[in-house]
Amino acid sequence: MGEHxxxxxxxxxxxxxxxSGLADVTDAAELALTELVANVVRHVPGRRCRICFLLQPGGVRVEVADDCPELPAPAVGGGLGEGGRGLVIxxxxxxxxxxxxxxxxxxxxVWFEVGLSRAAPPAPPR
Known part of the structure; x- marks a missing residue:
């Protein structure tokens, strides 16, 4: 992966x-994609991955696949270090x-889904 x-x-x-009519989920999806790509750049030898965007009712699933067996882990604690917050985001x-x-x-x-909660059927009236 290059710098751009x-x-x-x-x-x-x-x-x-x-x-696809999903403009309202773009900000969240872009931010999450950026964090997953940053993890590839930082942690995957050769910086190579495959990315897939999958439309689902009301939202999107984004998948970032690589050949590195090391699993990502969210940061623990509230440290002010430079890294480790990507998965928290x-x-x-x-x-x-x-x-x-x-x-x-x-x-x-590593995958994420956004916008899918709005596709859930409405709750029955009480």
């Missing part, structure tokens, strides 16, 4: 979401996120 990769990926994601701005380990153990997919 996150900016280009955000632009692609924004165009995809706006064109992802957790704060998305509806759900998680990690799926490849069956062979040679990599993982």
């Amino acid at each position: 990769s996150a900016r280009h990926l955000r632009r692609i994601l924004r165009l995809y979401l706006v064109g 992802v957790d704060a701005v998305t509806d759900r996120w998680g990690v799926t380990v490849r069956p062979d153990g040679r990599g993982k997919t």
